[in-house]
Amino acid sequence: MSRILITGGAGFIGSNLADRLAGTGHDVVLMDTLARPGVERNLKWLLLRHRNRIRNLQTDVRDAAGVATAVADVDAVFHLAAQVAVTTSLSDPREDFDINLGGTLNVLEAARERRTPVIFASTNKVYGDLADVGLELVDDAWAPVDSGLRRAGVDERRPLDFHTPYGCSKGGADQYVLDYARSFGVPACVVRMSCIYGPRQMGTEDQGWVAHFLIRALNDERITLFGDGRQVRDILHVSDAVRAYVAALERIEGVSGRAFNLGGGPANAVSLRQLIAHIEGLIGRRADVVFEDWRAGDQRYFVADTSAARTALDLPAPIAWREGVADLARWLRSEGGLLNPPQTVAA
Template sequence: MSRVLITGGAGFIGCNLADRLAGEGHEVVVMDTLARPGVEANLKWLLLRHGSRVKHLTADVRKAEAVEAAAARADVVFHLAAQVAVTTSLADPHTDFDINLGGALNVLEAVRARRTPVIFASTNKVYGDLADIELILQNEAWQPADPALRLRGVDERRPLDFHTPYGCSKGAADQYVLDYARSYQVPTCVLRMSCIYGPRQLGTEDQGWVAHFLIRALENAPITLYGDGRQVRDILHVDDAVDAYVAAWTRMQAVSGRAFNLGGGPENAVSLRGLIGHIDRLVGRQTDLRFEDWRAGDQRYFVADASAAHRALGLGAPKPWRTGVSELAEWLRVERRLDVRVGSAAA
């Protein structure tokens, strides 16, 4: 079995990935400062489930020496540690830069001599706000006027166009990771994620919006939508995302130096209003919606064409979004001990 390093391993995707790999018998080192409120519960969950197979290292990716020490014995590094909110990047671009770009460079330099494989968590924000795509309003959702684009989504041939400090820091890190495969022959793979959701997601207004909407609705609290709420996203269950990360490692020889879009695709695309409508049916009451101005860099439409990832990584069909959201609602109800009845996916 292998020794796995997951930076940001106590976060939402990181802890689900750590759970999968530890369950398969690998030794998993979770490198996490535990700075984000609530991630201590994820770490505790991992340690209770897997005992000594999971080890926690309190270290910051901004510290090159700490990263080098953590990666020294690793057989693979999953680099998920990040500053994750556009709003935070606008308020504090220096910290965003130091964590997202500086941290990624520290990881790459730590593995360069040994050429340890690195799988990097990137974002659809590398494509900018997609303002050049002509959109039409269809069933209360923004959709591309081009039927072919509406059918398949945005693929990796889309030019990069970084918006906001967050887009710049993650996008630059994305390119560094790819270039280390070219310049230094470090095996690397980049996954440009759409909206990932599922158990252990600590959703807030700034990040993790699917869980955030569910939490607010379950607690009978208002939801604020930025923009008109007709924005469309493809959402992907975290189990399907973990499948992709694991496959990128096991198939690294074939996919090194490549970037893949990773999302639910057109079949799992939903507008913010459409998701809230489904949530209303699950909880049996109508959400109090409030509206604020559009946020900087917000995409009215992003749906990933993930067909390249499915082919190269051998991925199966993603979980249908209604099923996954219903399961997350029930998980949140139990986790937060809420006295609310949650309906079924067919509701």
């Protein structure tokens, strides 16, 4: 079996991915500074389950020498470490740049010499705010006027249009990964994620909104919606995201140099208001909801066309969103300590 590095490996997606890889016999090296409140719980959980296969390097991706040392000792890299909040990027664009773009360049340079495979976690934010897409209200949710776009979602042919420092840093890193595959032959691909949710997500107001809404509702705490709450996203359960990442590594020679949109697709498209209504049904009471102004770079609509990823990676149909959100609610209730989490911006 292989030794695999996951940057940001104690985070939400990273810990689920590490659990899957260690559970199938791989040795997993995590690179995580544990800066985000709560992720130390994920690390403890991983060590209890896979003590002989998991180790964590408390190395920052901005440390080029530390990254080079880590990458030299592994067979593949999942690069998930990032500054993940648009709001934080607006308050500190330099740090956002250093982590997201500088950190990615450190990973790529470390991978270049040995042509170590790299799977990069990108974002749907590389497509901008989609302000040119005509929308109409359908069942309390924004939907494209164009029937083809409404039916299939946004595909990878959509022009890139970086908005906010976060969009620029992640978008720039996205393009560097693809170019290192083209220019240097590094086996690398990009996964442009829509909204991923599920167990081990420490959701805050700035990032991880599905878990954040559930945590607030379970605690009888106020939920703030920015904008009109009719924004639509396609949400994907983390187990389906992990399946896609593993498949990308298994097929890296065939998918190197490609970018894939990854989300729940049109069948799992839901507005914020619709999600809250479902949560109210799960908890048996009304949620306390207030509205604030729109936030910079917010998309009124984003649903991924995932057909390219499904075909290239041989992915099954994803978990239906209502079933997946109920699964997350059960996990949050079982992890009572996650309720009343530290109030902080995502980092």
